[in-house]
Amino acid sequence: MADLSVNVAGIDFKNPVIPASGVFGYGREYEEFYPLSKLGGISTKGTTGQMRTGNLAPRIAETPMGMLNSVGLQNPGIDRFISHELPNLMQKDTVIIANIAGSTPEECAEVASKLDETDVHMIELNISCPNVKQGGAAFGVSCEGASAVTKIVRNATKKPLIVKLSPNVTDIASIAKAVEAEGADSVSLINTILGMRIDINTGRPVLRNNCGGMSGPAVFPVAVRMVWQVANAVKIPVIGMGGISSGRDAIEMMMAGASAVQVGAAIITDPFAPVKIIEEMNQFLDEKGISSVKDIIGSVKPW
Amino acid sequence: MKYTQGKYLLLEKKTLAKQIYDFTILCPEVAQAASVGQFVNILPEGHTLRRPISICGIDKEKGTLRIVFMAKGDGTLKLADTPKGANLDIVGPLGHGFTMNDVSGKTIITGGGIGVPPLLPLAKHYGKDAVVILGFRSADAVILKQDFEATGAEVIICTDDGSYGVHGMVTVPLAEKISGASQVLSCGPIPMLKAISAVAEENSVPCQVSLEERMGCGVGACLVCACKVKKNGEERFGHVCKDGPVFDSKEVMW
Numbered sequence: 001m002a003d004l005s006v007n008v009a010g011i012d013f014k015n016p017v018i019p020a021s022g023v024f025g026y027g028r029e030y031e032e033f034y035p036l037s038k039l040g041g042i043s044t045k046g047t048t049g050q051m052r053t054g055n056l057a058p059r060i061a062e063t064p065m066g067m068l069n070s071v072g073l074q075n076p077g078i079d080r081f082i083s084h085e086l087p088n089l090m091q092k093d094t095v096i097i098a099n100i101a102g103s104t105p106e107e108c109a110e111v112a113s114k115l116d117e118t119d120v121h122m123i124e125l126n127i128s129c130p131n132v133k134q135g136g137a138a139f140g141v142s143c144e145g146a147s148a149v150t151k152i153v154r155n156a157t158k159k160p161l162i163v164k165l166s167p168n169v170t171d172i173a174s175i176a177k178a179v180e181a182e183g184a185d186s187v188s189l190i191n192t193i194l195g196m197r198i199d200i201n202t203g204r205p206v207l208r209n210n211c212g213g214m215s216g217p218a219v220f221p222v223a224v225r226m227v228w229q230v231a232n233a234v235k236i237p238v239i240g241m242g243g244i245s246s247g248r249d250a251i252e253m254m255m256a257g258a259s260a261v262q263v264g265a266a267i268i269t270d271p272f273a274p275v276k277i278i279e280e281m282n283q284f285l286d287e288k289g290i291s292s293v294k295d296i297i298g299s300v301k302p303w
Numbered sequence: 304m305k306y307t308q309g310k311y312l313l314l315e316k317k318t319l320a321k322q323i324y325d326f327t328i329l330c331p332e333v334a335q336a337a338s339v340g341q342f343v344n345i346l347p348e349g350h351t352l353r354r355p356i357s358i359c360g361i362d363k364e365k366g367t368l369r370i371v372f373m374a375k376g377d378g379t380l381k382l383a384d385t386p387k388g389a390n391l392d393i394v395g396p397l398g399h400g401f402t403m404n405d406v407s408g409k410t411i412i413t414g415g416g417i418g419v420p421p422l423l424p425l426a427k428h429y430g431k432d433a434v435v436i437l438g439f440r441s442a443d444a445v446i447l448k449q450d451f452e453a454t455g456a457e458v459i460i461c462t463d464d465g466s467y468g469v470h471g472m473v474t475v476p477l478a479e480k481i482s483g484a485s486q487v488l489s490c491g492p493i494p495m496l497k498a499i500s501a502v503a504e505e506n507s508v509p510c511q512v513s514l515e516e517r518m519g520c521g522v523g524a525c526l527v528c529a530c531k532v533k534k535n536g537e538e539r540f541g542h543v544c545k546d547g548p549v550f551d552s553k554e555v556m557w
C-alpha cells in the first residue's frame with residue numbers, strides 16, 4: 001500500500017483524488033454509492049451570491065469521447081449553501097473545497113467573505129464565468145481580469161485560495177503567474193473548453209444555450225499540456241483536471257506537475273470513478289515500487 | 304435511496320418493431336428496489352454518457368427487469384447491438400416513479416410512441432379497472448398491444464395515419480372516456496402530454512406525466528436535465544432524473 005497522501009497549500013489530503021465542481025453536487029447523491037470519506041476531497045457545486053436557476057434544457061450533449069454542458073451555474077446561493085449543505089459536508093472526513101463564482105469581482109468577494117467565517121477547508125474561485133461589468137467576457141481570459149478578481153477575493157478571505165483557470169486562452173501560464181502574483185495559494189485547471197454542436201436535421205444547436213463547456217477523455221491531452229506548462233511557470237501547487245478517467249490518467253496528470261487531481265465527466269460515466277481511480281493509482285505505485293505518490297509529482301522527464 | 308451500479312446479464316432480446324428492442328436483464332438488486340415509473344441508466348460501451356431507459360417490467364421473484372427502447376442515435380444503436388448473454392453496465396433504479404394511488408374509480412393510462420413501455424406495469428396494477436389509450440405513428444409501429452390486453456384493461460389503439468385502430472390522437476378517446484375517471488397516468492412526447500394534461504384538467508381529474516430530458520448523472524447531482532416546474536406558487540427548475548421522471552401535470556410549466 002503506497003502512501004497516497006498529498007498536501008496542497010497547507011491542507012492535507014488522504015489521497016489526491018477530488019470530484020470536480022459541478023458533477024458531484026454536495027455529495028448527497030454519491031453517498032448512496034460509497035462513503036465520501038474515501039475521497040481526497042470534494043469540490044462543491046459552484047456557488048454564487050444569490051440563487052441562480054440556470055439555463056434552459058437541453059443542457060448536455062455527448063461528443064466523441066466527451067460531452068458538452070451548459071448548466072449555467074444553477075445553485076441555491078451562498079447563504080443556503082452555508083446553512084443547508086456545508087454543515088453536512090464538514091462531517092464527512094474529507095477536504096471540502098467550496099467552489100465559488102460571480103458576475104462581478106465584488107460578488108465573488110462577498111461569497112468568499114461569507115465562507116471565511118465557516119469551517120470550509122479551501123475556496124476554489126471559478127474565473128471562467130462572464131464578467132457582466134466587462135461586457136460579458138470571462139474574468140479568466142486576460143491577465144488583467146484574472147488578477148483583478150483574484151486580488152479582491154484574496155482580500156476577502158484567509159482560507160487557502162485555489163483559482164480555477166480557463167483553458168480558453170492563448171497563454172495559460174501567464175494567467176497562472178498573474179493570479180499567483182495576487183496571492184492565489186494554488187491553481188486548478190483546466191475548466192471546460194468552449195464547444196458547440198449543431199443538429200443538422202433541425203439546424204439548431206444541440207444545447208439550448210448554443211455553446212457549452214466540453215469535457216471528458218477527449219480533452220485530456222490538452223489538460224496535460226496546460227498543467228505541464230503552468231506547473232513549470234508557477235511555484236504554487238497545481239491541481240490538474242480535464243478528462244481524467246483512470247488511475248493511469250491521474251498518474252500522468254501528476255507527472256505533468258499536478259499535486260492533486262479532480263475528476264469530472266468520468267463520474268457521470270461511472271459514479272464509482274473516483275474510488276476506482278484511487279485504487280488504480282495505489283496499484284500502479286505498488287507495481288512500480290514507488291512508496292509515495294508525492295514522488296511522481298512533476299516527475300516527467302521532458303525531451 | 305440506495306443506488307446500485309453493476310454489470311448485468313442480458314437474458315432475452317427481441318425486436319418488437321422497426322428500431323424497437325425488448326430486453327430482459329438479470330439484475331436482482333436493481334429489480335428488488337425498482338418501482339413503477341422509474342428508469343435505469345445504461346452505459347453504451349465506449350460512450351461517455353449513459354442512456355436513461357424507463358422500466359417496462361419488474362419481476363422481483365426472478366430478479367429481472369424488462370426494458371423496451373428505440374434505437375435512434377449512436378448510443379441506443381450501440382445498446383441495441385448488445386448480444387444476448389453479454390453484460391450491460393447499469394445504474395439504477397433511478398427517479399421518482401408513478402404514485403400508485405388506491406383509487407375506487409377508473410384509471411386512464413395513456414401515452415404514445417416510445418412513451419408506451421413504462422405504462423405496462425400500471426396496466427398490470429390496475430387491470431380491469433383501467434382504460435388504456437395508446438397512440439402510434441402507424442400500424443407497423445404498434446407495440447405491446449397483447450401485453451396490455453393480457454392485463455384485463457380495456458385497450459384502445461390510435462394511429463396518426465389511421466392504418467390501425469382509431470384514426471387520430473389519443474386525446475379524442477381520452478375525452479370520451481374521462482368522465483368519472485379517478486386519475487390519468489401518462490407518458491409520451493411533450494406535445495401529447497401537454498394535450499392529455501389539458502383534457503384531464505378540464506375534467507378536474509388528477510394527472511401524472513412521465514417526462515423525458517437529456518440526462519447526465521441520472522441521480523440528481525449534475526443538474527443537466529432541467530424542466531420548469533411550479534410548486535406552491537413558486538417557479539423553479541426541477542430535475543427529470545430525481546424530482547421526476549413522473550410529475551403531477553399541474554406542476555409542469557409546459
